[in-house]
Amino acid sequence: MEQKYFIHDGFDKKGPYTLDELLKLDLKRYTLIWHSGLNNWMEADKLPEFKHLFAMTPPPISLRKEVPPPVYQYPSSNSHYNIGRIEYLNDNTIKVHYQNEIIQYRYANFGERLGARLLDILIIILPSCIFPLVSGWLYFALLQSSNEQQTVGQKAAGIKLISTDGTKIDFGQATGRFFANILNGLTLFIGYLMFFFNPRNQCLHDNLAGTLVVSELRRERKY
Numbered sequence: 035m036e037q038k039y040f041i042h043d044g045f046d047k048k049g050p051y052t053l054d055e056l057l058k059l060d061l062k063r064y065t066l067i068w069h070s071g072l073n074n075w076m077e078a079d080k081l082p083e084f085k086h087l088f089a090m091t092p093p094p095i096s097l098r099k100e101v102p103p104p105v106y107q108y109p110s111s112n113s114h115y116n117i118g119r120i121e122y123l124n125d126n127t128i129k130v131h132y133q134n135e136i137i138q139y140r141y142a143n144f145g146e147r148l149g150a151r152l153l154d155i156l157i158i159i160l161p162s163c164i165f166p167l168v169s170g171w172l173y174f175a176l177l178q179s180s181n182e183q184q185t186v187g188q189k190a191a192g193i194k195l196i197s198t199d200g201t202k203i204d205f206g207q208a209t210g211r212f213f214a215n216i217l218n219g220l221t222l223f224i225g226y227l228m229f230f231f232n233p234r235n236q237c238l239h240d241n242l243a244g245t246l247v248v249s250e251l252r253r254e255r256k257y
Contacts, residue, residue, distance in 0.1 A: 036052055037053060037070070038050035038051065038069060039051045039056050039067055039068070040067070040068045041056070041059075041061075041066060041068075042066040042068075042251065043065075043126070044123075044126030053083060056084075057087070061078050061084065062124070062125060063078055063079035063088045064077045064123050064127075064129075065125065066078075066251065066252070067081060074252055074254075075252050118197075118199025118201065119131045119199060119200030119201060120196075120198070120199060120200035126141060127139060127140050127141075127251060128246070130196065131200070131256075133256075135253050135255050137250060137252070138252050139248035139249060139251055140248065140249055140251050141234055141246065141248060142193040142235060142247040142249050143235070143249075144229060144235075146191040146192065146193050146249065147191070147235075149187070150188040151187060153187030153190055153191075154173070154185045154187035154188075157186055158170050161173075170212070171212050174208065174211075174212045175205055175209045176205070176208075178195050178208040178211070179204050179205040179207070179208040181202075182194070183195050183196065183202060183203065192250075193248065194247070194248060194249075195208075195211075195247055196245065196248060197244055197245060198234075198245065198246055199244075207243055207244070207245070208243075210242070210243050211239050211242070211243035212239075214239035214243055217242075218239060224238075225239060226238070235247065
């Protein structure tokens with residue numbers, strides 16, 4: 035029986051495809067592919083049947099006078115670039131390079147973030163009646179700057195917070211994000227609507243605090 039392949043585009047799993055069908059798609063070297071027999075999703079350039087698509091041929095030697103490189107421009111949302119520990123891929127996923135492993139994430143979708151927020155609101159309603167604002171601030175700031183980097187609601191939704199450079203957010207950054215979130219209410223929730231127009235699914239408070247809300251896709255050991 036012919037092998038069937040599936041790909042993950044950062045939003046959802048697609049397939050099955052035959053090998054011929056898959057070769058006709060616009061595959062990137064970091065496109066995640068899975069087929070029966072694999073224990074985990076693999077990047078396309080690590081599978082033998084796709085390596086030839088990404089083989090690099092050295093440019094010919096030229097005797098012409100070299101032209102100075104163009105002026106650097108900040109990468110657009112559709113480009114592939116690195117900031118700190120994060121490798122931003124143009125298929126709506128990112129890879130964070132930690133000391134001993136690499137974890138690939140997708141951006142958390144609106145439903146996941148909304149569900150997490152509603153659960154967190156339910157958790158803090160009672161103490162907020164006694165200690166307004168303070169309980170909400172400590173709840174979000176302490177949990178989001180913890181080793182888990184997620185509130186109870188975010189953990190239930192399978193999402194977490196990281197900095198835009200891939201590092202763990204600290205208490206000060208989590209505090210700034212909490213109070214920046216108040217601006218969403220003052221702007222008639224326009225800050226939340228920014229989610230739908232931001233390539234990284236960031237709301238206003240995410241932008242101001244320099245954070246991303248992500249959902250883990252896979253991880254691999256470096257050594």
